[in-house]
Amino acid sequence: MKGRLIFEDGTAFEAEAFGSHGDRAGVAVAFAGGAGFQEAATTPSYLGKILVFERPTVGACGADESWNESDRVCAEGVVCRELSKSVSDGGGPMPFGRFCESRQLLGLEGAPTREIAAHIRSRGEQWALLTTEESSLKSHLARLALLKTQTSASPDKYRVSGEALLASWRPTGGGATAVVLDIGAGASFYRLLKSHNIFWRAFGPRMSADEIMAIRPDAALVSNGAYPADSLPGTVATLRALLGRVPVAGIGLGAALVASALGVSPSEMKSGHHGVNIPVANAATGALRITEQNHSVALRAEDLRRRGAETLYVNTIDGSVEGFIHRRKMAAGAFFELDGLDAIQELTGGLPL
């Protein structure tokens, strides 16, 4: 079955469809990484996105339900150059294609992904329609416009969390307690807390500062997520009220919300950082780390400085701000997934973890 990826600007690419049929709309983003395709597709922060995999061959290690980042497929669709038919030794129990079928994840294979990724980079990230329907370009674009409006009208669809995938767990004692404002955390976010014996209470985006403080947490963490940037004014207000009372740290979209609470307004990158190989430098210590990221948030160092915050992390390729900290207000944000206790501690400063 033929399928097409049609960008808002009218550019269309044709390839073979797999996994499902019909049409889906989302912002197409280019994902750089040689593994973790299934993980990305089930990560809540990829909700509403169409993942264009830059790695030509996708799914060589198959799929395994235990690798999911949430209990549902979050991406609207996937686009690849080659869908692997076979599975490597030590890979998952089923081919990636079958996983897509079982989850009704619509995909394209045989697509010129290098060209598509170049298109995204040069024109910026934009909405696109992934479709198996035969129709004129004009009606496809009309359909895309309709789906886009429908999505924007229902922000609640972004409320997905990977927390549910973790079996119930109690800390072995002595650990810290964190409040998580979960606006789309993946399971590995919670696994990280668990592996460091950090107890958490997770809430959705509409929690008040008083309710949070009542728990007397050691820190408040704001997860990554997929909500449109300005759709969570309530959460920003909550965070503003928490500033100075408890260490607040945000990741990805969460970091953008913390920045907003500090009075620094984020903007959108032309094309964001989505992948497993994004290099950042700690501006204070000079320490370097390769990070996994999924965000399109841009902050200006100058704006941070004006609000009393300092740039904590800088991207070593494009120089963009990848993290910040306001020491007095005990607030910080990072645009990459935390991968260890040192990362959490670096970010949360005084957090006694």
Add this chain to the structure above:
Amino acid sequence: MTAKKKKIVLVGAVSSSASAGAEFDHACAEAMKALRDLGFDVALISANPTAVSTDNDAPGPVYFEAVSPENLAAALEREKATALLPVFGGGAAVNAATAPATLKAMKKLGVSLMGVSETSRAASADRRRFLKLMKTAGVEVPPGAVVSSVEEAEAAALEIGFPAALRPLMSEGGAGNSTAYNMEDLEGQAASALKSSAAATILVEKLLRGWKEIEMVLLRDAKGNAATVAMIENIDPAGIHSGDSAAVIPAQTLTLSATRRLKKSAVAVARALDAVGVVNVRFALEPASGDIKLIYAVPRYTRSSAFAARATGYPVARVAAKLVCGLTLDGITEPEFGGGSAFREPEPDYCATRLPRFDFEKFPGADDTLDTAMKSTGGAMGAGRTFKESLLKAMRALETSRPKPPNASTEAGMETLRGLLSRPNPARLFHIFDALAAGMRVEEIRSLTLIDGWFVSQFAEIAEISARAGKYRIETAPASLLKQAKLAGLGDEDIARLLETEETELRRLRKKQGTTAGAGAMDASGAARARYAAFESTDAAPKGDRGKKIIILGGGPNRIGQGIEFDYCCVHAAYAIKEAGYTAILINSNPETVSTDFDTSDRLYFEPLTFEDVMNIIDREKPHGVIVQLGGQTPLNLATKLLRAGAPILGTSPDNIDRAEDRKRFKETLDKLNLTQPDNDTAGTVEEAVRKARQIGYPLLVRPSYVLGGRAMRVVYEEADLREYMAKAVSASPDKPVLLDRFLDDAIEVDVDAVADGERCLVCGVMEHIEQAGVHSGDSACCLPPYTLNEAIVEEIKGATRAMARELGVVGLMNVQFAVKNDVIYVLEVNPRASRTVPFVSKATGTPWAKVAARVMLGESLEKQGVTEESAPEHMSVKEAVFPFSRFPGVDATLGPEMLSTGEVMGIDRDFGMAFLKSQIAAGQKLPDKGAVFVSVKNSDKRAIVPIARKLIDMGFEIVATEGTASTLRRNGIEARSVHKLDQGRPNILDVVKNKEVVMLINTPAGKDTKVDEAKIRSAAIARDIPLVTTISGAQATVQGMEAFRERGFTVAPLQEYHKKILAASKARKAIAQKAPVKKIAAKKTAAKKSK
């Protein structure tokens, strides 16, 4: 960095047998550039004349000396150096730099060691320390033990079980590595492994059969930051040396969790070793459990580092050099990154597969089973969008013919096939296709080869497309299927064969259908420096080219007969083209070269050097000219076909190339010029050969007409030999005749390189061979200028060269081989292309001849270039070949018409004896100063051996000889102890050699009767590192060198100093007169007298 100006001496590659690393040439070249950029003074020590790093215009002094503690100390002292940097010259360079003698000298001179941390030095010398470090780092290693005797090895193997991998600690390129499957294996292997270890210690380790192997190439800075440049996944399972493994970048089959764990562990290993610079860490991964274990960690540049650099576009060597100087990853920027710092991890959106190139057919009798000791001579890289495309391109790029499949219709054939799959061997990947064609299932192939099922499935997908295409003929094949086949990477030639048509036909059809190759950029590191052709990508053609576009075809994978000497020529051509204001475009498939450095050319294509792949680029680039004469035989062979397809070939016309290569036409040319050739003829049948041989006379040089590089060449002395050769060695037929040449016994062979512009011809250098005619020119030691030939003969040779260049309309380089016998000059061969001696001649004479030739090809005459004088160096330069015999135990180490060497070294000094001695030492011979020398020569050499033996006695050596030789010597008043031949009872000569009772062997092969015995003796000597001389002229030269050393000891001086003298002499000559006859070769007369 300190304010005081540092002077860093780099240790270059030790040209050692099969691991002779072209990768170290480009690493040293890049490192020198980087250090120079940082403001350091640099110098290099390496005896490799073929390298670009040791070039005339290197960014610092170059010492052509063996990499030994003594020479390192001498160079450091002479340069007043502050630091020694060995990590870009391979394991042997590091071993030499960290040898106690070197460290002691460095301490005395106040020189620091760069690039090797104290921790890693201590850990490489002491395994227990290493294990402790790894344990602390949380990294597991396979079960094993460190032992220092055979008995301990046995005990260890019993405990961990078979198969066991044996690895000598502190050895080079996997020398002495082996796999023991039983106790008997182990005994022999442990003994030889102990010998290969500089620390006399070996590691006995459980072989992780069926585990995957992943190699990580990391960069780490002094602050502890690390980035993974590439994860290399081996297609072959654990147990094969990484240089011999088929491998792919990026890793294809790993899960996210495995990827993360491998990266973390690799960083932990590098941290534990406190390594700064480039680190290669190799892990084994058990698919079922996901367990990973560390196989090895090497904190220096390796062949894998080179592959990683080329596949990702990351300038690994340059960045590593800067890291070693204390810069941090985020403090380094390079043009390859297109902005931003060196701290990045490339994620290619393409695939690069590297396949090793083997030359086992050169070593009959050598076991071609692959294991943990490296046996390949080089490798080829294929790039494509998918693994399938890159694999098939790499297979084409190897330039080997596909092995004949066993007849799979019989059960015996299937059994053979199964054996070829389960035993790792050079052709295994090709046999996977044979097995699939024979209907074998993926699962069975997987369990036989232990290759990951995903990889086998990729082969199966290719086979499936082939099978589908095979159902059609050219007229009926659907366009979509052709497109699919091209996307999968199948070559036009393959598809044409399936459709039973001609390659050109298929090409025409698919182009008509619009299936043409685009190009993708290998821009994983940022900027688009290198490119590859792919049938999907639609990257726009690059803009902003300067002037005319010139394409240079490179030499492909390193192999015996075609190595980096041709790469040197291509590199110089690229420089010349850029200097002339044109755009230089290079096509090559060899990742271990300087030509594939991203700043050598303006644009680089990683493509196989086949007609199709080259034409794809020519179609795309539409160049003004294509240079085919610099990359060796590979591009030259494409010339006619490319010309026919409309490619603009620069330089000597393909018709004239053909006139030199076609025997009949060549004979006509020589007749016209009144030049002599040894009598010769061709024969299509045994009887014809015998008849014609009687007319020509014996001995005869025989070879098939359709192979190159001296393959299957033999000297036959009588009719019986010829019959045997005709019957066994070749399958002659009227269309593939055997060539018969009169063999000139005891002649002196001479190599000449020349450059011509169509009008004028200059002789670049005349090289006199040290071995007599009959030894392949690539295997002979030679001296420039000639050391025994008289001036009249040399002039006559030069005249003949010029005449041939004129007649053949040579534009560019030409190489001629002559033989001189009884003052008669015979022309053996003319090659209107760059020869392997061009870099040697350029360095010996101080003129960059390849560059001169490239400019000639661009239309700039020699006169216009100001190159009008033939160089006349007063020093002597000796080139010696380096052989891989020690890699192939049991192979006869005799030189003959078939080329066997894998590398070259050069010795340079004021007189011949010393230059020759230096070349021998650089080639790894440890010449003795006392003890017993074994002498056994054939009858015709008996007279010549007398003065040699006398000199040895004069120097205080004792002579041991077989009865025949001993009695000759005694008759001439030379004392000689006789020893039994192998069939004369014991102790015999083999016992004497095995007991190391002799310190040197002079053994000239006597013919086939004693062949087996002598082969045994020679391989026993090589196995024990006892110097071995197999020709009488070699013996003369060796003795002369030893004498020179006794007289004046050893001094070192950089190449550039010799060149200064040449330049000064040339200026003086020009000042005195324009046309005065040039006084040449002052030094040679004394040398010639001495040898008489």
